[in-house]
Amino acid sequence: MxxxxxxxxxxxxxxxxxxxxxxxxxxxxxxxxxxxxxxxxxxxxxxxxxxxxxxxGCAPSIAPFSSRAYEQAVDLKIDTLRLIERAEEPYGKHSSRIEALQIRLLKAREYARGRPHNDITTRQWEIMVDSDGFMAGGFLSRWAAEDSLSWTFIQEASLQIESGFDTIIRLESGKTRNK
Amino acid sequence: MNESLSEALFSELKRQIEALLPSLSHRLLPAGKNLLLRNAKQLEIWASQLAAGQLTPDDVEWLVRSSMDLTRLTALESAGLAQVDLDHFRQVVIRTTLGMLVGRMTMKSS
Structure with missing residues (x-):
């Protein structure tokens, strides 16, 4: 044969x-x-x-790996975790940094949304940035609503949000690399 | 397509499917199991922190809901990685089929 x-x-x-x-x-x-x-x-x-x-030659059913999307997710994970460590302090003290981070999170979601065949990653970002949800976007909203949060809550919420970012990063990392 | 070619093709497809299935189950099952174990462990921690006054009921409710969001994120991750595996499998099947057909053509023409 x-x-x-x-x-x-x-x-x-x-x-x-x-x-x-x-x-x-x-x-x-x-x-x-x-x-x-x-x-x-x-x-x-x-x-x-x-x-x-x-x-x-058919297009794959899921977008290929994007180094930009990967770096964006890693940067946002680090910056988000560093900022929410400060949530014991009054919201007003960090409001400009928080707003800048929220904009970057929304940009990451829009970048994901704009890539073809990228529905799954887009849905992940929607959960992550949702201000009514319970990941990064939801944490920042709660910080704004309550002005400051307890250290124990910050620690526990950080673990959740970190794991959430890790799912986005692992998926991007697992996508097929273009040769 | 004669029998020997189709047999070879099917045996190659069978081999590829057998290689894919453990990869898929390796992705999907441990992710779900680890998440369930993690959630159960965290619920215990939050309950004890609530009892100790370190967390408020609102805090615990927020954290439980965040576990649900995390479950959704993990399910999406698994679905995406399974899709990557299936795309890879599809490419392998197409390349194998084309490879066999071209191999047959070149053999016949020489």
Whole structure:
């Protein structure tokens, strides 16, 4: 059994040209093991192989790895955790930094939303930034509403938010890298 | 497509599927199990902190709800990584099929 792994569609085209001795349409002959039983004689092999190449070229169902998205998630994780450590202090003392962080979180969500086939990561960011939710966005809202928070609550909430960011980072890291 | 080619193709697909399934279960099952164990452990900690007056009932409610958000995030992560595995599998199947067909064509023409 001849076995050949084709890594590149261009290589396939090259092999097709070689193997078919140049006719653009490779016609099946009686007894041709590749095409004989199911296909009519004269079936253009190029058409079939083009179809297969078309399938091979289909876009993946999930966006590939993005180094920008990865760095964005890591930076936001670190900056968010460092800022919420200060939540024992009055909100007003850090309001400008908090607002700047909220904008960066929203930008990360919008960046995720703008990438094709990136629905899952977008949903993760929506949970993370939701001001009515219970991750980073929700923590900052609670800080604003209560002005300051207890040290124990900050510690426990930090662990939750850190784990939440880690899910986003691991998913991005696990995506296929473009060669 | 003659029998030997289809047999070889199916055995290769079978091998790829067998390689994929442990990878998927490795991703999905431990993530869910670890999360359940983590949530149970944290509930105990929060209950004791509530009893000690270190957390308020509102704090505990917020943290329990954050566990639900974290569960959703973890489920999305697992779903995304499973999708990556399936995309990879699809590419392998297509390349294997094309490789076999081209191999057959080149063998016939030589």
């Amino acid at each position: 001849a076995f050949l792994t084709v890594e590149n569609p261009f290589m396939l085209a090259h092999l097709m040209a070689r193997s078919a001795s140049y006719p653009l349409v490779y016609r099946s002959a009686p007894g041709n093991a590749l095409f004989s039983p199911g296909l009519r004689q004269g079936t253009p092999a190029v058409l079939i192989l083009s179809l297969l190449l078309g399938i091979a």
